[in-house]
Amino acid sequence: MAANFHSRTILFIDEIHRFNKAQQDAFLPYVERGAIRLIGATTENPSFELNAALLSRCRVYVLQPLTEADIITLLNRALADAKRGLGASGLGADEDALATIAAYASGDARNALNALDVAANLAAEYPDRRITKAIAAEALQRRVLLYDKQGEQHYDIISALHKSVRNSDPDASLYWLGRMLQAGEDPMYVARRVVRMAVEDIGLAAPEALNLCLSARDAMHFLGSPEGDLALAQAVAYLALAPKSNALYTAYGSVLSDIEATAAEPVPLHLRNAPTKLMKSLDYGKDYQYAHDLEGRVADMECLPPSLAGRRYYHPTQEGREKALAQRMDEIARIRAANKKQ
Numbered sequence: 001m002a003a004n005f006h007s008r009t010i011l012f013i014d015e016i017h018r019f020n021k022a023q024q025d026a027f028l029p030y031v032e033r034g035a036i037r038l039i040g041a042t043t044e045n046p047s048f049e050l051n052a053a054l055l056s057r058c059r060v061y062v063l064q065p066l067t068e069a070d071i072i073t074l075l076n077r078a079l080a081d082a083k084r085g086l087g088a089s090g091l092g093a094d095e096d097a098l099a100t101i102a103a104y105a106s107g108d109a110r111n112a113l114n115a116l117d118v119a120a121n122l123a124a125e126y127p128d129r130r131i132t133k134a135i136a137a138e139a140l141q142r143r144v145l146l147y148d149k150q151g152e153q154h155y156d157i158i159s160a161l162h163k164s165v166r167n168s169d170p171d172a173s174l175y176w177l178g179r180m181l182q183a184g185e186d187p188m189y190v191a192r193r194v195v196r197m198a199v200e201d202i203g204l205a206a207p208e209a210l211n212l213c214l215s216a217r218d219a220m221h222f223l224g225s226p227e228g229d230l231a232l233a234q235a236v237a238y239l240a241l242a243p244k245s246n247a248l249y250t251a252y253g254s255v256l257s258d259i260e261a262t263a264a265e266p267v268p269l270h271l272r273n274a275p276t277k278l279m280k281s282l283d284y285g286k287d288y289q290y291a292h293d294l295e296g297r298v299a300d301m302e303c304l305p306p307s308l309a310g311r312r313y314y315h316p317t318q319e320g321r322e323k324a325l326a327q328r329m330d331e332i333a334r335i336r337a338a339n340k341k342q
Contacts, residue, residue: 008034008036008037009037010036011037012040013038015042016040016049017049021051024050024051024054025051025053025054027054065106065107065108066108067107068102071109071112072102074109075102075113075116076098079091079116086120089120090129091120091131092128093119093123093131094133096133097119097131097132097135100133101116104140115139115140118139119138122135122138123135158180158190161173161236162193162201164176164240165239168241168244169240170237173236173240174237177236181225187229188220191213191221191232194217194235194236195213195214195217197213198212198213200246201244202239202245203245203246203247203322204245204322204325205242205245205247205317207321209238209239212234212235213235213239216234219231220232242320243319243321245316245320245322247314248314251314251315252313254313262308263307265305267305269282269286270285270288271303272285287301296338296339298332300336300337300339300340314329316329
């Protein structure tokens with residue numbers, strides 16, 4: 001839609017995120033010359049959906065959801081307006097009925113007005129022609145949840161679930177899980193993310209968490225929703241209550257950083273197998289120490305490449321099972337030191 005207002009043409013584009021990045025580039029020369037005033041509306045996050053050049057030339061206004069009080073005001077106006085609303089129908093509405101519709105609308109006036117229209121048709125069948133809470137609930141049937149499986153809400157809510165688990169809050173974790181599943185999210189996507197939580201935030205502090213999450217995934221795959229939802233709920237609640245450690249996650253990240261930053265050194269000779277005479281002549285396997293033949297089953301032998309010798313990646317915490325693993329690492333260090341002296 002375009003209109004001329006003397007100085008510039010105002011170009012309004014609804015759902016501008018549906019234009020791909022190449023198509024958005026077509027607006028740039030006209031915006032830069034001031035030939036048009038571009039107004040774009042989108043339900044998505046502009047940071048992800050608009051190309052950087054166009055976004056840098058725009059001012060972003062974030063429209064917030066309406067409050068429940070705002071929606072109740074709109075519903076009352078719709079009931080009173082005889083020309084554009086339901087005023088001519090002679091319908092009334094209980095306050096708790098309007099509050100129910102407002103709560104279920106999730107900040108969207110269009111959802112609320114649609115629900116009011118359905119409720120009005122239902123109430124018209126009763127002698128008192130009044131929208132009660134029971135009629136409002138019947139009209140709604142299912143809550144209109146603010147959620148977009150492909151958009152920002154998708155990432156916001158899975159982020160809320162993950163961070164609630166990490167913060168050991170089972171109530172919030174179950175709430176965000178329920179929000180996702182009730183809104184129609186693919187339960188197998190949720191299951192995959194729950195497995196990721198087990199290895200990223202729980203780790204070896206409670207290693208059984210991974211098996212529990214894999215079992216929940218299998219149960220969901222076998223049962224489907226809604227029967228399998230409880231399996232995911234069980235896994236999420238357990239993760240929230242389990243001892244937490246990101247030591248393994250951090251350790252592996254450090255490993256990947258070193259692999260990226262250092263040369264790909266060959267495997268030390270003493271760690272190589274020597275199945276042929278030639279390999280033995282080249283000192284493959286020379287000075288290798290067989291741990292099972294040594295005291296404590298630990299050899300004083302460097303297993304990292306020379307440039308990373310002595311590098312320590314894994315630092316267990318004092319949480320859950322990792323406390324015992326930390327003690328075991330200290331014990332291994334003592335045995336290695338004792339074998340070095342021999």
